Amino acid sequence: MKRTRSFPLSKVAILLSSALMAQNAIASLTPTILSFEDNNRPSWINNGLITNKRAINGEHSLLWQWNANEQLVIEKNFTRYDDAEARKLYGSSATQIISFWLYNETPSSFPAKLTLSKGNGEYPRHKDINLNFTGWRNVTLSLENDFKPSVPMQLGKIMLTAPKSGSGNLYLDRVMISIDDSRYQWSDDQVTTRYPVEEIDFNLPSVLPDVSAEEREAVELIKSTFIAEMGAGTNNITNLETSFSRFNINKTNGTIRGRHLITDVQQVPYQPKHLNSIDKADYDQYAILGDSDGDGQKQAGYAKLMLELGKSYNSVSSSADKARIAEMYTLMVEHMFDQGFVDGSALGTTHHWGYSGRWWYLSALLMEEPLREAGLLDKTYRALLWFSREFRDRGFEMEVTPSSTDMDFFNTLSKQNLAMILLNPNEKERVALLHKYSKFLSETIDRNPPAYNDGFRPDGTAWRHKGNYPGYAFPALASLGELTYLMKSEAFGVSTGALDTIKKAMISAWVYTNPYVPLGLVGRHPFTDLQTKSFANGMKTLALSYPSLDKELASIYLQVTEQSRAQSVSIFGEYVDPAKLPEGSWSFNGGAFAIHRVDERMAVFKGYNQDVWSSEIYSKDNRFGRYQSHGSVHVVPRGDAVEHGYQQEGWDWNRNPGATTIHLDLADLESPKSSTLMLRSDDGLSGVTSLEQAHTLFSFKHKAPQNLDRFEPSFVMNKHAIATDKYIYLTGNNISNQDRMHNTETTLFQLAIRSGKGIYINGTRYANATLERTLKSGDWIIDDNNIGYYLVSTDEVKVRRGPQTSKHNKTEAVTNGNFSSAWIDHGTMPDKAKYEYIMVMETNPTEMAQLVQSFKAAPRFVTLQSDNQRQVIRDKQTNLYGYTSFSDVTFNQGYLTSVNKPSQTLLRMDTAKQLMTLSGASMVLNYEKDSNNNPLETSVPAPVELNYTVKGKWVLEQGNAEVVISGDETNVTMISDYGMPNEITLATDSIPMIPLEPSTPVDPDIPMIPLEPSTPVEPEPTPPPSNGGGSGGSSTPFITLALAALAIIRSRR
The missing domain is CATH 2.70.98.10 (Beta-galactosidase; Chain A, domain 5)
Structure with a gap:
């Protein structure tokens, strides 16, 4: 190991220099954020009015009332880093970005032009920004990689040139120069980056067959079962109102406002731990679409509330309660659309989309009728389809690829894909996609995936991140068990081979937990509280997914959930004995x-x-x-x-x-x-x-x-x-x-x-x-x-x-x-x-x-x-x-x-x-x-x-x-296939002689231990010796030789 205990003066100097560099690194991760919270327009921008009609960061934005070819110019010197410097500061793949928000009131068929240059205008770099939208849109571009050539290192001017024809209103807010993960700058309908992130193509035939009565009935059964399995929601409307109020959503004169809504990954370019106090105060007012912001500082759980509203809508009987729930839900959807959660909008990135957006899909299925009545259903379907593109070749296109057994897809989006299919407005497409999904699941699950890709291996291990990973596999098993149960039907059921593959992974997990995942198998989460009970419902529903009940899985489910034979009847419709704990190797x-x-x-x-x-x-x-x-x-x-x-x-x-x-x-x-x-x-x-x-x-x-x-x-x-x-x-x-x-x-x-x-x-x-x-x-x-x-x-x-x-x-x-x-x-x-x-x-x-x-x-x-x-x-x-x-x-x-x-x-x-x-x-x-x-x-x-x-x-x-x-x-x-043991039994008519074993006499220097302790201790009860406590018989070389001789004369009858 390269390590020293004492340092000469030269090394002390180096260490001091490194410490200073570390301090600079912390300061350098602080983003430069330009906002418009003062009453007067800042001196560094040449045009526009301060308004409180719309905003992303704080309560105000800049309104630019543009005419053809006019220019909005920001003149300010920014610290510039190339990707190598960004990586050193961030500690991973990183790039410096420009990111800002635009609100467009009227779509334009001509683009605006973004130009970044030195303060004197030298070395301009250009990028077109399409304005064919209404609402808020985010523009995020890598200064190093999305401009050709790269933005100059002396960045001092940001210029937005209006379209070459027409006029209009654009709102600008939260202009930011920051360091972001280099994977997170995605193309959309407004701007083209180096990451195209292709849209989903189901590759359905141009002419689809008519839907049979049996198929239509199976689809309705899947939908009704799905809604029932999501469970009942609360009848306490007051609690729902309280949760809704935390997002500050209101609609006045056609303008909707609320907390700025982002996903958890969209927090990265803000570098939250390095924000100055003013920017941090604004940032902490944002809302998170997913369940958590990671540190509990912001209002999270936006999509989860949408799910809870949907479940309650399907539970309450009062028409007034239903109407109020529908009103809250549609306002949340309208706010999402206004914030840019629509078809064609990348929002910078929606990486790890499943963890942020999964409850939106399910809520939309639950609220299908209110969405239809509000005229929001088609727009919701198209938005969900757009944001699913991250998993295009890992599930949503439903084509078997090397990576189509993705555990994140199985966990966060496999049931969501089913919900989205059920929301498809075209009945023929809906049925064709269900057939395709059934075939896809059957084929992609029932295989040994190539290379180190995610998926289920023949020995029962379940891979994510190129290795067996219970932290990802257990949630995936829970979702897949429930998904196969929902799709159980003659028309759309998943194959027995795929069911068996999931079953093997479940039973293997039961074997290698007790009931928690042991330290050696936890991946990057030591001392986890993850246990088999986390996918118990998936185990139950998988047992019910077979043509007839799988009693082995059912019995293990009863053991895991500590339920009895008597309780099994109400669960499975027949008596099942709970399994005993596994024993063996x-x-x-x-x-x-x-x-x-x-x-x-x-x-x-x-x-x-x-x-x-x-x-x-x-x-x-x-x-x-x-x-x-x-x-x-x-x-x-x-x-x-x-x-x-x-x-x-x-x-x-x-x-x-x-x-x-x-x-x-x-x-x-x-x-x-x-x-x-x-x-x-x-x-x-x-x-x-x-x-x-x-x-x-x-x-x-x-x-x-x-x-x-x-x-x-x-x-x-x-x-x-x-x-x-x-x-x-x-x-x-x-x-x-x-x-x-x-x-x-x-x-x-x-x-x-x-x-x-x-x-x-x-x-x-x-x-x-x-x-x-x-x-x-x-x-x-x-x-x-x-x-x-x-x-x-x-x-x-x-x-x-x-x-x-x-x-x-x-x-x-x-x-x-x-x-x-x-x-x-x-x-x-x-x-x-x-x-x-x-x-x-x-x-x-x-x-x-x-x-x-x-x-x-x-x-x-x-x-x-x-x-x-x-x-x-x-x-x-x-x-x-x-x-x-x-x-x-x-x-x-x-x-x-x-x-x-x-x-x-x-x-x-x-x-x-x-x-x-x-x-x-x-x-x-x-x-x-x-x-x-x-x-x-x-x-x-x-x-x-x-x-x-x-x-x-x-x-x-x-x-x-x-x-x-x-x-x-x-x-x-x-x-031996995939390292699995191959066991055989051989027979002979004559046991062969084998070499004498090396003798292993007792070391004379090792004393025999007395049975009684040498130091008195307080008496305590001691159980009798176990039945397995024998040490085996004596095996001296003479006895070994005698046994061998006996074997020679023995013949097989």
Whole structure:
């Protein structure tokens, strides 16, 4: 790592200079905003009258009564930045813009001309502005990219030249020079930018068939079901009036006024944190179309109120109440239109439109009749169609494209598209579009999307931002379940294949939550409260979307929502038993993680690799999330995460459970990038497999990035874990790096201290708020959640209970908490460090002492072979072997002698039945890639062929593989598709001999631990040992040889 602890004077000078530059950067992000709030026209503009008839910013604007070819001139010097300077100031893709608002009373067929130049008029740059509109319109242009050549760096004059013919009135307000996200300058009917943002074309035939009675009936059923599913609104008109009044909407003499209305993304060019106090006061009077402005300073929820009005309109019985609701709603729509929310108006940008505009679509369906009566329905439909263009090729054109499984579309706009189709005024088009939507959903959902695009993968993972992402997938699942239910019909239903794909993603999510999303899978939102219950209604409606009830989904829904068999009748129309919590093992190589569940506990194994990112880090989200996927192994008790000790306040971001990390200061741990960091590995591997849905094998081969600041490029390691029943055997090797300043650690646990909780060390209980202990191989510990750790062979283990100071992952606010932690300390500059320990997912002191005694006498888990390219692990009690291959390798232990690809293999021998059950999974997803290691745009992962050589002569008993006997060995070829395990069973007439296992005698330096604690503690009840507490029988080399000899003479009957 490039970091120093002391600085020479020259570096101090550089730091001071950098600090001054940082101060300048903050000041430079302050926009220059020109308003017209003084009674007199400002001296910097040559024409116009101050008026309070209309305004965007404050209460006044400038009225320009123009004649042909007249010029409105602003003369003022502006600080100018090129895009490179803008990026340095903003910290992401950025550009400097000019942005202003025009209100036109009478459309003109001729354009006005905008000219930007130096103060003396030199180097003019021109752009036409069409005036073929009425109402407010925004003009936003990049000074660097939307003028050719770019606007001069000495910008001193802004000039608007009137059309070449005619006369009229134009209102000008809120002229702003600012820094904006460079993605946010969109073309519209008024101005052309570098971003055309094409309009939607449904590509329907010119002649459409007549609508059948069956289709018409199905459409009406869809609409009535849709309205019913949105639910009833409030009957309290007073509350609706109060909410309506907050937007200050009034209409006088045909002129409508109200708060200036923007979307959340349209806040960006204002740079709100850098506004001066006068501009901030005006800005805070704006209203937000969506649900939030991000900091609670402005009146938000405009569209949500429209939805609530629509729901109430369909609920109240009083005609007077209906009339008043309709009046409020139509005034809100008229105000939106006046503010520029109309067909042909970009408003600068409506990026992330779904999050802002989603409730408008639904409200329009609910208020179809009042809109029609007010003459606003057609204009509403055309506006919604226009603003949907952001998702033109991701859903609204309903054509399958590489990106048409967009989770944001599914979440925020898939039901909205249905509502818009139902609002289409042409019945033939309406029906044709419903057919097209049904076909589109069926095809785009039921596929493995190409490259790293959003969508549902075959293993049950659900991708957004190029990785499995519950934060986006769960809302999408909720919407899709409801959408498929709405469209259920013979004419417009979604295919069973698509339903099954959604179902698999839902059940997978149920499996990998408990019920909250664990830390390793949260993306950029650590310590989230997201849980399966968030899409429970989608689960229920998806179960009802099948031709007949899907009882598996129905039963899981009952479990998630804690409802009974008796309650199921009113929900599903028949009796359904609630599901039990899932138990067993699952592999998700589409997310580089595995799940192993026992009773109410869930173990999560998480890595990353060439296709799956380690974590998503934004400049203001998950700043310290580098180690989320560093081979973490995390046992999660069921229930509220905070109650089980997982809290953000005081959390040490270096110590995710099970992860091996270099322990850094938070300044060094934070991402070195000012924008997004989603780190994949150029060389690292991570993979999992499961066998018989009972056993898990996980491995993670890490190699740090080589050219990324704050990352130690020499950091490498291999980590492995095998899980069966409630035991997890964990090993690490080749843990190495050249960091001289920071210790390398493997964390066992980190939990916030809670009242009544404590830990056990070798049988002694410690519940005090402070503790410092050092443990060694042979010791054992039980953490505050009753998870046991037996240190088979490790470096020193540090145990600490006490206060911790940290920072919030988003705000960087200092946080504090009291924590109980333990970690293996590999020291600085570790050179091929190793560890070996066993976790018990739930235990008590009596059982743990007995287990440790038993494991020492006859180890249940052993590592038979281990180096940088392979590992062989065995669980003697179940006769289970775990084979990890990081390349084309051979093995000298157990029954496998070779495998040709990076893969994970679990093998269980049943010598009594002379059967071998084998599960193999590829460690690579197998995308076709370009020279930069990115998948080709249309690349769909190809299945990987795994070739095994197995000792002995075997035939295929069950499963799908090619099995060929060759001499005294058998060649097995199987396919692993998208990293999913392929499980087969082989049978033989004669169990082959295998090499003797290396002996693993008890280390004489490790003392046996007495069953009774050496230090008296207050007595407390201890439950009896669990049924799964055995360690397995003794396996000396003599017994192994005897068993092998017995196998030779046994023949299959």
